[in-house]
Amino acid sequence: MTTPLDALSGDMEIVELLSTVFSEEYTRGVAASAHAAATPPPDTRPRKVCQTDGCHRTIVSKGSCIRHGGGKRCQVDKCDIGAKSNGVCWKHGGSRTCKWSDCTNHSKARGLCWTHGGGKPCATPDCNRTSLQGGHCWAHGGGKRCNQDGCQRPAYERNLNFCTIHSTQRPTPPSNGTGGD
Template sequence: MPPNVPPTSRQLPTTSGNTTPPGLVSARTHPINMPTPRVPARPANRTCRFTGCFHYVVDKGLCVRHGGGKRCTAEGCSSRAKHIGRCWKHGGSMECKSHGCSNRAKSRGYCWSHGGGAKCKTEACDKIAISNGMCWAHGGGTHAC
C-alpha cells in the first residue's frame, strides 16, 4: 500500500475477533443497518389515547372503536350515529333528493343511481368512479383477464 493513503475499513486489522477499531462504526450497529421502528401514519396528537391503538381520533381523544363519537339513539344499538342521532341501519342516512327515489344518498344528496358518489377523473367523463377515482370504462374496479 502506498504511504500517506488511509487504509479502508476492510484493510484495518482488528485486535480481537469481532471488535471494531476505535473511530469506526460496526456494520451491525450502523444506523443504516438498524431496524427502524414502525412510525404511525398519523400525528401522535390525533391517534386514539387507548393503549396500543393507533386509529384516528373522532371525539374526546378516542376512536370510534373505543368510544369516540356519538352513538345511535336506537335502543340496543352501539353503532356510530351518522345523521339525526341514528346510524344508517336505523334511519340515520339522508334520502336521495331525486323526486320519487327512496334510496339512501351517497354524496351531494343523491344516491348512486342519480349521480351521488365521486365522478370519474378522466376528462369529459360523467360516469361515477368505482375505485381509484375512475369509472369501470377508464380502469376503475377489478377487471378479469
C-alpha cells in the same frame, strides 16, 4: 358579503375542527378564498390520537375515534353504530335520502345516491359517471376485474373476485376434504 364559513373562520377551535375533520372541503372553501390570506393559520398544537393501539385517527370523544367508540351512538336499543343525524345511525334513518324524485336510496355525495351520480366523479375528463376503486368508473378502468384469465368483466368480493359468469363455473371444493367417501 360575509358568508357563514367566513364568520366561523375566526374561531380557532372551529377552524381546528374543520381542518382535521373536513380537511379537503375546508382547504377548498376557506383557505382558497381571499379572506384566507387575512386569517391566521390554524392552531398547530399536536392533535390528540385515538387510544386504541395502532390507530392514528384523531379522537372525537372519550379518548377514541369514531371507529373505536368515540362520538355519539345510535339511540336504538342494542345498536352500537355511530349516530349520523337525529340521534340514529344510517340503518335506523339517520342518513339523508337521494334527492332524485321517487328514489329512496341513501345519498352519498351532492345529495344523490350511487345510482344517480352520488360519490366521487370519475377522474377521466368529460366523464360524469361515479368513480370506483382507482378513481375511475368501470368504463375507464376503475373497480376490480374478474380473476379469470382474459375476462374484463366487473368482479365482486362476494364471488371471490370473479364476475357473475365465472363465479358459477368454478368447481366447488369437497366440503370435508375426503373426496365424498
